[in-house]
Amino acid sequence: MISRDQTAKRVAAFQAVCRIHGVKATHQRMEILRELAGTEEHPDVETIYERVRRRIPAISLDTVYRTLRLLEEKGVIRRVGSIKDRTRFDANTERHHHFVCAQCGMIGDFTSDVLDRFPVPREAAQMGSVDGVYVELRGRCRKCQMEAKKPEKR
Amino acid sequence: MISRDQTAKRVAAFQAVCRIHGVKATHQRMEILRELAGTEEHPDVETIYERVRRRIPAISLDTVYRTLRLLEEKGVIRRVGSIKDRTRFDANTERHHHFVCAQCGMIGDFTSDVLDRFPVPREAAQMGSVDGVYVELRGRCRKCQMEAKKPEKR
DNA sequence: ATCCATCCAGTAATGATTACTATTTAATAA
DNA sequence: TTATTAAATAGTAATCATTACTGGATGGAT
Incomplete structure (x- = not known):
């Protein structure tokens, strides 16, 4: 669980970003970010929509999509999860990587000094400039x- | 460019896979794989469809999708490229990683001893069993x- | 408190991918 | 080689996530 302090900090950071970029810090936007910043689940759009709806029943799905795009553009959140159909989001912008369960889609964070220090191979450096490294461990969650193991359930 | 030998080898390997799994090695399937195995471009479905159409004009888009799914299931090809909308494919199943240009979508292969030897952090190992590591360098191609640099084009 | 550019709700449109069905074909054996 | 049959294909419709559009609502500077 994310601490209230941490969540509040992220929301406050977004308000600052709004002032700088001249975009409005609306109720909808704050609630969407608050929802994402308060979980480690890396939820998809539909999930965020359902949860924010509990606070703002009339919010539209399009607003959720639009807001998440905006937040990503401003660098406040990130998109996570490769290949799969539904995009998932992460309000943790600190350097970290992901474990993804191929079966249920569970996503967990982890850090790695090795990856953080990863030297870009010459071979890759010759292709262009590198802005970032995306690493994903794929497997089966606990x-x-x-x-x-116990297929007793029918 | 991929050598004819290499391409032929991949196609032959698929025929073997077909016999083992009891699926038919049809003309369409062979041509779709031949197309993918003969390029380093990591093409998307539409591109493969257009190219195979030159050899089999009546082929349907659905067949291309179905075949690519089949090939992936059998471990003959892989899906590449995170986040983006159009899925792209790779017939190179040897251990390697990708550089992706965020602007034009160019994808290039590279290898890395550091990544191949990457020790799964305890933190991640506790989440479950790890089957594979997906690494993608993101940047701007040459x-x-x-x-x-030269915005002379209008 | 007012004003106006920006934002939102509701819904339609888009685009990639998948499903369906009648017809064709690959693979096996006689 | 031909017959047989389960599996595969072509053509097209359906699905699902995401994006676009529009008239009405709202944040925030004055």
Whole structure:
């Protein structure tokens, strides 16, 4: 669980970004960010929509999409999860990487000094300038491993 | 460019896979794989479709999608490129990683001993079993860098 | 408190991918 | 080689996530 302080900090940071970029810090935007900043689940758009709806029943799905695009543009959040159909989001912009369960889609954060110090190979450097490294470990999460072992459920 | 030998080898390997798994090695499937195995471009579905159409004019887009799914299931090809909308494919199943140009979508292969030896952090290992590591370097390719420098084109 | 550019709700449109069905074909054996 | 049959294909419709559009609503500077 993310601490209230941490969540509040991220929301406050967004308000600062709004002033700088001249975009409005509306109720909808704050709630969407608050929702994302308060979880480690890396939710998808539909999930964020459902949850924000509990606070703002009339909010539209398009607003959620638009807001997430805006937040990403401003560098406040990031898109996570390769290949898969539904895009998932992360309000943690500190340097970290992801473990993804191929079965249930669970995403977990981890850090790695090795990856942080990763020297770009000459071979790759020759292709162009490198802005970032995206790393994803793929596997089967603990929970899915357990369930695979005891197929007692019918 | 991929050598004819290499391409032929990949196609032959697929025929073997077909016999083992009891799926038919049809003309369409062979041509789709031949197309993908003969390029280093990591093409998307539409591109593969257009190219195979030159050899099999009546082929349907659905067949291309179905075949690529099949090839991926059998471990003959891989999906590449995170986040983006159009999925791209790679017939090179040897251990390697990708450089992706955020501007034009160019994808290049590279290898890295550091990444191949990457020890899964305890933190990540606790989340579950790790099957694979997906690494992607994101940046701007040489060509796009050049074009950005001389904005003479109107 | 007012004004106006920006934003939002509701809904339609888009674009990639998948599903469906009647017809064709690959693979096996006679 | 030909017959047989399950599997594969072509053509097209359907689906699903995401994006676009529009008239009405709202944040925030004055």
